[in-house]
Amino acid sequence: MTQPRAERPHTGRRRNEAAHRAILDSALRLLSESDGTPVTIDAIARTAGVGKQTVYRWWPSKGAVLLDALVDQAGQVVPDPDTGSLREDLRAFITATFDGAQSTPSAPALRTLVREAAHDVHLAETMRTFIATRRATLRDLLTRGRDSGELPDDADLDLIVDQIYGVFWYRFLLGHAPLDHAAADRLTDSLLGDRNAGMPQPGRAPRYGQS
Amino acid sequence: MTQPRAERPHTGRRRNEAAHRAILDSALRLLSESDGTPVTIDAIARTAGVGKQTVYRWWPSKGAVLLDALVDQAGQVVPDPDTGSLREDLRAFITATFDGAQSTPSAPALRTLVREAAHDVHLAETMRTFIATRRATLRDLLTRGRDSGELPDDADLDLIVDQIYGVFWYRFLLGHAPLDHAAADRLTDSLLGDRNAGMPQPGRAPRYGQS
DNA sequence: TTGTATCGAGACTTGTAGTCTCGTCAAGGA
DNA sequence: TCCTTGACGAGACTACAAGTCTCGATACAA
Structure with a gap:
């Protein structure tokens, strides 16, 4: 459980907070508009204008995205x-x-x-x-x-x-x-x-x- | 809603009741042994020694098979x-x-x-x-x-x-x-x-x- | 300027429901 | 007895979605 972050601060491009928000917003919108049919990761990424890999860079699974979206708005x-x-x-x-x-x-x-x-x-x-x-x-x-x-x-x-x-x-x-x-x-x-x-x-x- | 059966009695091979039972039994067993992972139609058909098409000849969907299996034994x-x-x-x-x-x-x-x-x-x-x-x-x-x-x-x-x-x-x-x-x-x-x-x-x- | 990590994009792998096809087999009718 | 018919086992095939991998582009810091 070593934390490499402690050894080397950070290099390279930073994570895009805007993408993070766009994903949450898209997820919530799709979730709200869903008529019972499951919401797909592809749809979330597409409507957020984001690559699928970006979604999985922030969350471990589809469920995690959906729950996070809901918690985010419900508080x-x-x-x-x-x-x-x-x-x-x-x-x-x-x-x-x-x-x-x-x-x-x-x-x-x-x-x-x-x-x-x-x-x-x-x-x-x-x-x-x-x-x-x-x-x-x-x-x-x-x-x-x-x-x-x-x-x-x-x-x-x-x-x-x-x-x-x-x-x-x-x-x-x-x-x-x-x-x-x-x-x-x-x-x-x-x-x-x-x-x-x-x-x-x-x-x-x-x-x-x-x- | 015409019933062609009324015009012509029946020809050809009859449905195999043994296969019907084998499917229900396999479905129930797999359902009981399942650790939470969904039961697949392939598994049901395979363990029942039956073709997938035979399953769908008797039931319209996987869920129908599973429910029927449960109802069948629970009464x-x-x-x-x-x-x-x-x-x-x-x-x-x-x-x-x-x-x-x-x-x-x-x-x-x-x-x-x-x-x-x-x-x-x-x-x-x-x-x-x-x-x-x-x-x-x-x-x-x-x-x-x-x-x-x-x-x-x-x-x-x-x-x-x-x-x-x-x-x-x-x-x-x-x-x-x-x-x-x-x-x-x-x-x-x-x-x-x-x-x-x-x-x-x-x-x-x-x-x-x-x- | 150069190294590094994230970006959007999309091909790819895996797994499963349901369909389609094929050659075989059983049952009744001629 | 033979023929027609429809169910049979087997498995290829389609459709679809989760999650992974790859690629060239881009942003940030040393």
Whole structure:
């Protein structure tokens, strides 16, 4: 794992940042315009006015380009609301997740990306870590809620996380049902108990102690 | 849509049922043994001792072969318990769904199949209808529960269905958390209210009337 | 000016789905 | 029995996409 860069500074022509940007832009555009058919490297390079080798000089695989394009525009902003109320935090997180995937022009892009990930090991791995940060944030949010007594001590946080992301991906990929604010609200209430939304209730007071 | 078969009975050699079976068996075996790499038609035909054209004489695409192989061995048996208790019915349905996908040797096969479906329109469509029958059964089960008052009238049945299948597919495909009986139980309780599992409780009595 | 690394361009290799062709084989009809 | 018909195994072939390789041109620094 020697780094030759440390020995000799750099000679020769520098990498072209403009080409880098053009590739990302083309990738994102093609991804957005895709009707489900996979986006090809040839198409990306051609529309970016760039040689294929240039693409592979910056990224190791097609999947890496596509994911980078999407991340680049979506930003790495993970919502992490902290209003003091678990219910409000959760509602905000779910709403932001739903909105984030739908409002941007990247919805079809993200769908295409998932399809590509099914065959691209490199992309699948990168996506997993991308998703993991969001899962971790959500889990922290739930942990706060459990510590404050808004969730019972024996609540299965992983199951709650999976119910949220399960519903999200399931509806996002199949598109058979909406991912709107109403759905976010109902999902929140379903997970925290929908009969007493926001209202304190004796039978549900915080419990300290192992079940 | 004329049926020439009605005019002239049939002449020539008949289709070989043995070849048909051999293809399905080979497909299923390769699917089961697959480590994630896609199963090729060449491999199926070769291990079945059959020409590629014979495969395409029976099925329109690779995906059709794979799905048929899986359906053939899994059977079309959709669990539909009716014990009189929604909670028990739901628990049984979820447990059966979890078990069905995992206990058989078809778990890796099903995972591979989903990956293939990402690129095969024909397969994706067939799979959608396959899944739809299961969704419908689950929805009927929930409707029974709502009619009997075990679910409130304003319960979002579609959301419950999606929570169940969302968690199922999410965990099945990612494999980061178990799909065991404990998980099925917790999911059931989460959806019906986990604080009073099986016990009648005044504050949660069935409510008739729109919210 | 010269050495070096990147550039655009495109030929090339590899792998796979699906088609086409060929000689063979089985089944029914004449 | 022989002939027609259509399925059979085998494999060549086409189409297409990922990724590699090569080439002459170009930009930057010593």
